[in-house]
Amino acid sequence: MIRDARVLQPEFVPRDIVHRTQEVNTLSNALEPVMEGNAGETAFLYGPSGTGKTCIAQFVAERLRENVIDINYQYVNCWEDYSRFKTLYRILEGIDRTLDIHRQSTPKDELLERLHAHEGAPYVIILDEVDQLEDKSVLYELYRTRGLTMVLIANQETELFASLNERLTSRLRTAIRIDFDRYSVEELVAILEDRVRWGLREDTVTDGQLELIADAAAGDARVGIEVLRVAARRATQQGLDTISDEVIETSVSEAKSEIRQRNVEKLIEEQRILYEIITEEQEIAPSDLYEQYRERAEEPKSDRMVRNYLQKMQRYNLIKATGENRGRTYVAL
């Protein structure tokens, strides 16, 4: 059934983009000066998750690298590398192969100095989930770095700019802005068809079934591809030659819970205790939550730290805080 499992992985970047040609062209134009060895325009990619922002940024950057011999390119996920240090470290990794990766502590600001000292080929960096950056001033420092071209990815413009200071805001106002809307069912079907062509054997799934998947994914390609992956795996386990409607139906919820499970696995012990309490209670007031946590944890952290944990869990879309101040409750999703 499955011909090439990599094609069904979430991080897979296809050889051809079947939609979003407008967005691809706009981003290509922004990066055009890199072809002549100059810095490109700063580009902003906005849109909900699963609308192809990351995919298109990587696609355009990869294509650029194929056409220009002398170019450096690095993808940074600011969700994982959220601190100033980690971000700069990751960016340096893209140009400085001799950087001693075992060295945990470096003299203060040596990272930025090294980056500024770098002279040579144009450097294109993609900063994904840039709104997750703890210290946004690093963006200003990067903006000022010669020869550096930034592609910034975030969910919402207003949310991102709210966390930036004026100096940075006015600079970034001139950046090229590209909006990504949710995929329509037809577009999503086309994307899934493409994955099926490369990832699965022929005639294992009908167009009608892809429509079913696209419909359940509600414009989110990540969910759609995950459903396809789970369905193909299930059908294989059941010894089927083709994917049945029944398999798709059960795969939708399984795919969604697998996406959630992957996030739960990223939690540390303390956060998992909190997640457990909240899922048991469904909805809980802050003081009750703090109390129950103190009872269950072997060495409970302070309430302030618990609030930090809760914020992180909200970003993972595992829980939700409703209401403000006294009216606040935490709800399991």
Next chain:
DNA sequence: CCTCCACTGGAAGATCGGGAAG
């Protein structure tokens, strides 16, 4: 309406762990 106080989240400083320097 007003007051109270539970709750949030920023700021500053302490502590931890690991690596480098002496």
Next chain:
DNA sequence: CTTCCCGATCTTCCAGTGGAGG
């Protein structure tokens, strides 16, 4: 070995906020 420096984590303190309950 000790001392210093770093980033990360955590605590302490606290100002600001707005819903609950008189």
